[in-house]
Amino acid sequence: MTTTPPLSPAVVAAYRYCETVTGQQARNFAWGIRLLPAGRRRAMSALYAFSRRVDDIGDGALEPAEKEAGLARTREVLERVRAGEVAEDSTDPVAVALAHTSRAFPVPLGALDELIDGVLMDVRGRQYETWDDLRDYCRCVAGAIGRLSLGVFGTVPGVQGAERAPEYADTLGLALQLTNILRDVREDAAAGRRYLPAEDLRKFGWEKGFAEGGTPPDGADFDGLVRFEVRRARELFASGFRLLPLLDRRSAACVAAMAGIYRRLLDRIAEDPAAVLRGRVALPARQKALVALRGLSGTDGRRIARTAAP
Numbered sequence: 001m002t003t004t005p006p007l008s009p010a011v012v013a014a015y016r017y018c019e020t021v022t023g024q025q026a027r028n029f030a031w032g033i034r035l036l037p038a039g040r041r042r043a044m045s046a047l048y049a050f051s052r053r054v055d056d057i058g059d060g061a062l063e064p065a066e067k068e069a070g071l072a073r074t075r076e077v078l079e080r081v082r083a084g085e086v087a088e089d090s091t092d093p094v095a096v097a098l099a100h101t102s103r104a105f106p107v108p109l110g111a112l113d114e115l116i117d118g119v120l121m122d123v124r125g126r127q128y129e130t131w132d133d134l135r136d137y138c139r140c141v142a143g144a145i146g147r148l149s150l151g152v153f154g155t156v157p158g159v160q161g162a163e164r165a166p167e168y169a170d171t172l173g174l175a176l177q178l179t180n181i182l183r184d185v186r187e188d189a190a191a192g193r194r195y196l197p198a199e200d201l202r203k204f205g206w207e208k209g210f211a212e213g214g215t216p217p218d219g220a221d222f223d224g225l226v227r228f229e230v231r232r233a234r235e236l237f238a239s240g241f242r243l244l245p246l247l248d249r250r251s252a253a254c255v256a257a258m259a260g261i262y263r264r265l266l267d268r269i270a271e272d273p274a275a276v277l278r279g280r281v282a283l284p285a286r287q288k289a290l291v292a293l294r295g296l297s298g299t300d301g302r303r304i305a306r307t308a309a310p
């Protein structure tokens with residue numbers, strides 16, 4: 001049996017900082033992350049805090065050139081982590097925690113480069129013509145997070161089908177991101193961002209008007225458009241949930257809670273598509289807690305795994 005060396009006070013403090021960021025900002029994902037044993041929970045919080053930093057640069061109020069410079073700086077931090085050049089007494093707790101995580105778990109750090117690439121697409125105002133185009137973006141900003149998380153979770157030793165785990169983790173990330181895009185359609189439109197594929201908008205009579213306030217033009221079938229994307233997201237969930245039987249109980253609970261909360265969000269959007277134009281659709285804390293509890297008891301995980309696509 002191998003023993004893990006105790007963490008130095010500097011690393012403990014760095015992880016504590018990342019756990020605080022996660023507790024305060026991961027309104028949905030924190031429910032799942034809390035279900036993990038301490039080592040994996042700390043590692044997930046380091047990945048979350050780094051990803052939050054990248055995302056905040058993209059979403060912030062800076063000019064595009066300043067955002068690009070900020071992203072270049074996060075890329076340098078990543079390079080230093082990769083090169084083993086981050087000292088434990090560095091003043092950047094996120095770098096210290098990420099460096100420790102990358103030594104303790106086989107996380108594919110290149111996925112964080114993909115995340116930066118995806119946020120750069122946002123900064124450069126990229127729009128998407130087809131689902132294939134949008135999927136490339138979603139792979140960078142969310143599929144990559146799924147593959148990184150898998151590095152922390154690992155798979156059950158000897159489990160059949162483990163080689164497909166990265167593909168399923170990636171697909172689950174796509175499902176979450178498409179749900180996120182539907183939920184935030186109004187907020188993104190107000191910020192001049194349009195993610196939904198232009199060919200889908202045209203199909204539902206929405207050729208113009210997204211950037212101007214985000215309300216659908218007369219004659220557009222908004223409900224039809226949302227339901228079309230909901231169907232796509234449900235297929236992605238069904239496919240991505242094939243990851244669950246490959247994980248141990250605590251990691252499966254974490255994924256079932258994270259994805260379960262988002263899947264319920266998607267159900268809400270499907271019931272009332274216009275709700276996303278009125279405000280941000282969210283689940284009450286009580287319901288998130290219930291999903292997390294079900295994840296831990298395995299009931300949701302087993303049920304979801306049974307309904308996962310063959």
Ligand SMILES: CC(C)=CCC/C(C)=C/CC/C(C)=C/COP(=O)(O)OP(=O)(O)O
Binds near residue numbers: 027141142147149173
């Ligand atoms: C295997 C596995 C764990 C797969 C899932 C991968 C994953 C967590 C992807 C994140 C994608 C996503 C919707 C981020 C939004 O974060 P946000 O902070 O904007 O979310 P919020 O607004 O809902 O709080």
